[in-house]
Amino acid sequence: MTTLILEGSKYLMIFLMIYYAYLNFRFFGEKYDFRKLKLCRKQNGAMFLIHFLGFLSLYLSRGEEKILVFYGAQVLFFAFYLGLSRVFYRNISRLLLNNVCLLLSVGFLMLARLDMEKAVRQFVIAAAAAVISWIIPFIIDRVWQLSRIPWIYGGAGLALLLTVCVAGVTSYGAKMTLELGGISLQPTEFVKISYVFFVATMFYRSTDFRSVAVTTAMAAAHVLVLVLSKDLGNGLIFFLTYLFMLFVATGKWLYLTAGLGAGCLASAGAYALFPHVQTRVAAWLDPWSDVANKGYQIAQSLFAMGTGGWMGMGLDQGLPGKIPVVEKDFMISAIGEELGGLFAICLILICLGCFLQFMMIATRMQAMFYKLIAFGLGCEYIIQVFLTVGGAVKFIPLTGMTLPLVSYGGSSMVGTFILFSVIQGLYILKRNEEEDDEENESQS
Amino acid sequence: MKKTNPNPNANRNILRLAYVVSGVFVCMLLYLGYFLQFESGGVINNAYNPRVDLLSERVVRGEIQSSDGQILARTVTSEDGTERREYPFGSLYAHVVGYTGKGRTGLESLNNFYLLTSHVNLAEQVFNQFSGIKNLGDNVVTTLDSNLQQTAYDLLGDRRGAVVAMEPDTGKILAMVSKPDYDPNTIAEDWERLTADEEGEARLLNRATQGLYAPGSTFKILTLLEYLREHPDDWEEFHFDCDGLYENGEYTIQCYHGEAHGSQDLMQAFANSCNGAFAQIGLELDKGKFRTLTEEMLYNQELPLSLSYSRSSFSMTEDGDTWEILQTAIGQGKTQVTPIHQLLITAAIANGGTLMKPYFVDHVENAGGQEVKKFMPSSWGKLISAEEAASLTQFMSRVVTEGTGSALRTDAYTAAGKTGSAEFETGRETHAWFTGFAPAEAPQIAVTVIVEEGGSGGKAAAPIARGIFDAYFSE
Ligand SMILES: [Zn+2]
Numbered sequence: 001m002t003t004l005i006l007e008g009s010k011y012l013m014i015f016l017m018i019y020y021a022y023l024n025f026r027f028f029g030e031k032y033d034f035r036k037l038k039l040c041r042k043q044n045g046a047m048f049l050i051h052f053l054g055f056l057s058l059y060l061s062r063g064e065e066k067i068l069v070f071y072g073a074q075v076l077f078f079a080f081y082l083g084l085s086r087v088f089y090r091n092i093s094r095l096l097l098n099n100v101c102l103l104l105s106v107g108f109l110m111l112a113r114l115d116m117e118k119a120v121r122q123f124v125i126a127a128a129a130a131v132i133s134w135i136i137p138f139i140i141d142r143v144w145q146l147s148r149i150p151w152i153y154g155g156a157g158l159a160l161l162l163t164v165c166v167a168g169v170t171s172y173g174a175k176m177t178l179e180l181g182g183i184s185l186q187p188t189e190f191v192k193i194s195y196v197f198f199v200a201t202m203f204y205r206s207t208d209f210r211s212v213a214v215t216t217a218m219a220a221a222h223v224l225v226l227v228l229s230k231d232l233g234n235g236l237i238f239f240l241t242y243l244f245m246l247f248v249a250t251g252k253w254l255y256l257t258a259g260l261g262a263g264c265l266a267s268a269g270a271y272a273l274f275p276h277v278q279t280r281v282a283a284w285l286d287p288w289s290d291v292a293n294k295g296y297q298i299a300q301s302l303f304a305m306g307t308g309g310w311m312g313m314g315l316d317q318g319l320p321g322k323i324p325v326v327e328k329d330f331m332i333s334a335i336g337e338e339l340g341g342l343f344a345i346c347l348i349l350i351c352l353g354c355f356l357q358f359m360m361i362a363t364r365m366q367a368m369f370y371k372l373i374a375f376g377l378g379c380e381y382i383i384q385v386f387l388t389v390g391g392a393v394k395f396i397p398l399t400g401m402t403l404p405l406v407s408y409g410g411s412s413m414v415g416t417f418i419l420f421s422v423i424q425g426l427y428i429l430k431r432n433e434e435e436d437d438e439e440n441e442s443q444s
Numbered sequence: 445m446k447k448t449n450p451n452p453n454a455n456r457n458i459l460r461l462a463y464v465v466s467g468v469f470v471c472m473l474l475y476l477g478y479f480l481q482f483e484s485g486g487v488i489n490n491a492y493n494p495r496v497d498l499l500s501e502r503v504v505r506g507e508i509q510s511s512d513g514q515i516l517a518r519t520v521t522s523e524d525g526t527e528r529r530e531y532p533f534g535s536l537y538a539h540v541v542g543y544t545g546k547g548r549t550g551l552e553s554l555n556n557f558y559l560l561t562s563h564v565n566l567a568e569q570v571f572n573q574f575s576g577i578k579n580l581g582d583n584v585v586t587t588l589d590s591n592l593q594q595t596a597y598d599l600l601g602d603r604r605g606a607v608v609a610m611e612p613d614t615g616k617i618l619a620m621v622s623k624p625d626y627d628p629n630t631i632a633e634d635w636e637r638l639t640a641d642e643e644g645e646a647r648l649l650n651r652a653t654q655g656l657y658a659p660g661s662t663f664k665i666l667t668l669l670e671y672l673r674e675h676p677d678d679w680e681e682f683h684f685d686c687d688g689l690y691e692n693g694e695y696t697i698q699c700y701h702g703e704a705h706g707s708q709d710l711m712q713a714f715a716n717s718c719n720g721a722f723a724q725i726g727l728e729l730d731k732g733k734f735r736t737l738t739e740e741m742l743y744n745q746e747l748p749l750s751l752s753y754s755r756s757s758f759s760m761t762e763d764g765d766t767w768e769i770l771q772t773a774i775g776q777g778k779t780q781v782t783p784i785h786q787l788l789i790t791a792a793i794a795n796g797g798t799l800m801k802p803y804f805v806d807h808v809e810n811a812g813g814q815e816v817k818k819f820m821p822s823s824w825g826k827l828i829s830a831e832e833a834a835s836l837t838q839f840m841s842r843v844v845t846e847g848t849g850s851a852l853r854t855d856a857y858t859a860a861g862k863t864g865s866a867e868f869e870t871g872r873e874t875h876a877w878f879t880g881f882a883p884a885e886a887p888q889i890a891v892t893v894i895v896e897e898g899g900s901g902g903k904a905a906a907p908i909a910r911g912i913f914d915a916y917f918s919e
Contacts, residue, residue: 003576244461251453291492303493305476306484319495337495341480345473352469359462363455375458382465386472393476 002060009053010314014342016053020046020102021346024353027095028360040094044082047102048075054109054315054339061316067112074108074123081130089137091431092424093361099354100405100420106347107406110334113316114327118408129414133421140425141432146197147369150205153198154218157191161225164188168229172325172400173276175229188226188234189415193422195222196376199242203249204369212250216242232270232277233387233399239263241379245372284397297323301330301392304337305344312340327408329400333392347406348389355382361427370426377419485817489557499560502573505529506559506581508541508551510590511806516541517552517628519581531628536597539650540588540620540751540804543628546635550650551804554750555584558817563810580811587616587806595915596621599908604896605875606651606783609912612791612881612890614821615800619912622651653753656780657894660866661717661848661901662877663775665789666741668714668839669832670734671725682710682725690720695767697723697774700865700900714839715847717863719774726773731762741789741827748801748824749784756781776867787892789827790861790879793840794887797833799824841884849880851906857917860884861909863901873897876904882913889916 023039023046030036055071078101085092104126111119140146164187168175178185202215219242226235243259271277279294287295287302300323308318320326320334327334336344358378365371381404388403390396402409404416479487488495504527508517516537520530529544531537542550552559562569562579572579596607596619609619626638626647638648649655672679686705690697697719699705705718713721735758739745743758759778760768771777784802792799801824808817828836840860843849852859861880868875876898881890891909898904 004574007570007573248454248457248461251457288490291490296492299490299492302479302484303488303490303495305480306488307493307495307498309484310480313495313498317498319498322494341476345476348469348473352466355465356462359458362458368454371454371458379461386465386468390472393472393479395472395475 006057006060006314006317009057010312010340013050013053014311014340014346016046016050017339017343017346020050021349021353024095024099024350028356037094040098043095043098043102047098047105048078050102051075051078051105051109054105055112057315058109058113064116066116070112070116070120070123074105077123077127077130078105085134088134089424089428091428091435092137093357093427096354096357096420096424096427099350099357100417102350103347103405106335106339107331107403107408109315110320110331110338110406111327111408113338114321114334115408118327121410122408122413125410125413126417129417132414133417136418136421137425137428140422141429147201147204150198150201153194153201157194157198158218158221158225160187160191161222161229165225165229170230174231174233174400176231176234186409186411188231189411190418191222192234192237192380192415193377193418195219195238196241196245196373196380199245200369200372200376203245203372204367207250212246212255216246227270230274230276232274233401236387236399237380237383237401239266240383241376244379245376248375249368249372280397280399284394287394297325297330298391298394298398300324301333302394304330304333305341305393308337308340310341312336312338312343314338328402329388329398329407330392331403331407332389335406348385351385351403352382355385358423361423361430364430365426370429374423374426377423381416381419485557485561489555491553493557496557496560499557502578503560503562503581504578505544506811507583508555508559509583509585510588510593511586512590513585514590516586516588529628534629535625535627536593536621537588538625538628539622539652540617541586541628543631546631549648550751551584551586555805555808558582558584558805558808563814563816564812582808582810582816583813584808585806586804587618588620588804589618589916591919592619592912592915593621595619595912596908599911600893600895603898603904604645604651605894605898606655607891607893607908607912608652608783608787609889609891609916610787610791610802611800612794612887613800615791615802616806616821617802617804618889618916620650620652622649622655650751651783651894653749653751653782653784655894656754656756656782657875657877658777658866658868659775659779659781659786660864660875660877661719661775662786662862662864662879663779663781664714664717664722664773665793665836665840665862666738667722667725667729667734667773667775668710669828669836670729670737671710672832672835673737674728674730674733679710682713682721684708684713684718684721684724686713686718686720688720690723690770692723692727692766692770695770697770711839711842712846714862715842715845717843717848722774723770726769727766729769729773731760731764731769735760735762742785743779743781747785747788748799750804753784754782756785775864783892783894786877786879787890790881790892791890792827793833793836794860794881794890795833796830797826797828799827837884840880844880844884848900848902849878849906851902852880852882852910852913854910854914857882857913858884859909859913860887861906863906865899865901873899876901878902878905878909880909882917889913 020043023043027039059067085097111122169177169179176186223235223239247256283294283298287298291299304323315338318337320337323330332344355378358374362371362374384401387399388401391398402412505519507515515532517531520528540550542552544552559581562581564579569579600623604623607621610617624645624647685707688699688702688704699719705716708718708721738758743756757780760772801822805819807815809815837860843862844852844859848863849861859882864877865874876895878901879892881887891912893905893908895904
């Protein structure tokens with residue numbers, strides 16, 4: 001009987017995940033609000049069912065009662081978070097809200113399977129971050145000075161990065177972490193947001209040559225400090241995000257092509273300069289000649305995904321623990337191994353769906369400031385997803401990035417919540433404005 | 445907030461970038477899909493993948509079969525559900541098929557993943573999963589010929605040594621025997637005795653691929669080749685008078701049992717395996733080029749072989765002294781070679797200079813006999829030119845027709861080869877070598893034989909090759 005439920009759950013979860021991803025993309029094609037609402041309700045149903053089946057499988061496999069308790073806590077959290085968010089902000093984007101919850105639930109499930117203690121920690125941090133970030137849309141709506149203080153964003157961000165570069169703790173070759181009284185922080189996750197705000201405020205003021213030069217210098221300083229900390233993955237995210245924001249703000253292809261050219265040169269330089277970059281590129285090109293050492297991580301990731309195949313081994317039936325730092329850099333491989341390649345692909349599509357939603361919000365914002373913020377944060381998000389997934393499936397060399405909302409990590413969790421809440425804030429702002437317009441029209 | 449004059453292009457550019465990003469993601473997902481569908485099977489069949497063993501909880505390990513359908517290994521499930529690996533031929537295939545249980549060796553290890561993967565139809569798999577029945581794993585059909593394997597096994601008898609046979613034009617391994625051996629059925633019970641190895645028999649060692657021996661006179665093939673390269677036009681003028689004992693300063697080299705070969709040209713010296721003649725040739729050779737040649741022939745190199753093997757070594761450098769040269773030229777000295785390596789060199793000569801990668805598995809089929817994966821012959825590359833191969837074939841034919849390989853003289857086919865009697869310790873019998881192929885004009889099978897302390901290659905090893913050729917051509 002147990003095997004029956006376990007096997008059945010596996011296939012049902014894949015089916016529900018495909019259904020959820022399908023609804024996500026159907027949403028973009030829907031015109032009428034009531035239909036959109038219906039889609040979102042179905043998504044909620046699918047998400048709770050996936051979550052339930054996942055934890056049921058885990059419980060049947062492990063037989064530990066704390067799993068049930070943990071599951072109950074999560075259901076309460078999701079129910080309250082989904083419900084209260086809509087009470088506080090009537091016009092919140094339900095699609096984004098659903099996607100956040102889905103990504104969180106899959107992350108909690110895989111973490112609980114890998115390491116219960118970490119899963120509980122992650123859950124507590126996520127719940128706190130969710131509550132705190134409720135205030136962000138409120139701030140965006142009321143505090144119009146946000147667009148006035150570029151040098152506070154830029155200065156504070158750069159100062160934080162410099163602190164990490166000087167006083168940070170090195171892990172896996174890169175300096176990313178600050179140890180503060182027993183808590184380890186990754187300030188880069190927050191600088192990502194201040195950085196986008198900085199660039200957006202600068203270009204909002206002016207896009208003349210002088211402003212572009214000054215902003216470029218400041219952005220370059222960010223990237224340079226990251227490179228000095230050997231945090232090349234984040235360096236790449238900052239670099240590309242700036243380039244794309246510059247392109248959208250000015251509309252000049254020259255900037256984009258020149259920037260990409262410079263980026264290629266810089267990559268070649270980094271390759272020549274840093275031995276660990278050479279190692280990673282070599283491991284990407286051919287992990288098999290040195291499986292025991294250089295190719296170990298990527299080989300284990302591919303073994304996991306390959307052994308899982310399209311349908312997966314079933315939750316708790318694989319060996320994702322054999323992949324080094326699986327709970328951070330290789331969550332997607334663990335998901336592929338146990339929940340199935342199809343499930344993993346749907347998850348990636350949902351991340352892409354979030355990005356597309358960000359882009360649609362960006363196009364609908366009238367003020368350049370808001371437009372650039374939505375666009376810049378969206379770029380940061382999707383580049384990070386691309387780096388982590390691409391690295392895990394050997395599409396690109398490994399960069400050691402995490403999958404936002406799914407991978408383990410407190411700073412990343414809080415940073416991503418802020419990122420999503422800022423965009424929710426913009427969306428709410430826009431929807432409120434539209435409603436006002438409609439009311440005015442109907443009155444006149 | 446004021447509405448600044450938004451760049452009219454901004455929205456279009458945002459959408460453009462969104463399309464580009466979506467395109468990149470589609471490429472990445474297609475790549476992942478391609479990996480899952482087509483590449484994952486090859487990737488996960490890797491000794492570093494710890495997951496393969498998990499599969500044994502869901503799949504009954506498949507059979508290993510010979511090319512003619514004999515079952516070499518199968519898993520028997522008793523009524524209480526316990527599984528036992530059974531090897532119906534006992535020790536006959538011990539080294540090549542290997543064992544599973546106390547770790548894994550041989551084909552059991554190389555094909556672990558295929559044996560533990562089930563390709564019974566999907567409906568049946570799903571049904572089995574739901575009802576908790578294990579699926580039947582795929583069967584691995586090898587290139588091994590049960591008749592040749594048995595012949596080689598019987599002819600080697602209770603002597604120590606190894607026999608390997610392969611198709612030179614495909615690389616299919618037809619037989620691989622190593623003795624002394626063990627019974628893989630009782631490996632667990634015998635484990636302590638086998639690993640303690642108090643008699644120094646090294647029964648677990650696959651001598652065919654891991655045994656390192658002095659090549660003896662079989663090495664003269666390479667000495668000859670280097671001489672032909674350095675004397676492309678005047679080698680026919682070579683002449684040597686053999687009185688059974690070659691002297692050079694304080695050093696002496698003896699022909700086998702001190703036999704005086706008399707007046708020898710190059711062809712005769714090779715056919716009779718005249719040590720004096722080849723010692724003198726050795727002194728004339730360019731040592732640097734000679735070393736290069738041996739390394740081109742895969743000495744000190746990796747072999748294209750999936751089974752675990754030892755690496756052959758050739759150690760003479762440009763500053764080797766006279767004694768080292770004299771010894772090395774006739775295959776004594778520090779040179780060490782494995783039987784499989786000898787076979788690969790021989791097969792390349794038989795195949796016009798091109799070495800085919802040796803392989804053991806012809807195809808993998810599901811429990812119902814449907815083919816799942818087929819392995820095709822593949823070339824490693826040229827070891828020597830076609831002209832050199834033709835020329836060496838002529839020399840090796842003479843060994844059989846007029847020289848030390850008389851055991852292979854027959855009207856049924858024309859064989860070519862080289863014998864060897866390798867000294868390894870003063871006062872003990874020499875190791876007997878034979879390596880060769882047949883038919884000389886269109887080779888179909890190549891064989892390498894070593895009999896430890898067998899005495900003369902012509903008397904101890906060549907008859908075994910004869911028996912294998914006879915069996916092969918009477919099939
Ligand atoms: Zn002689």
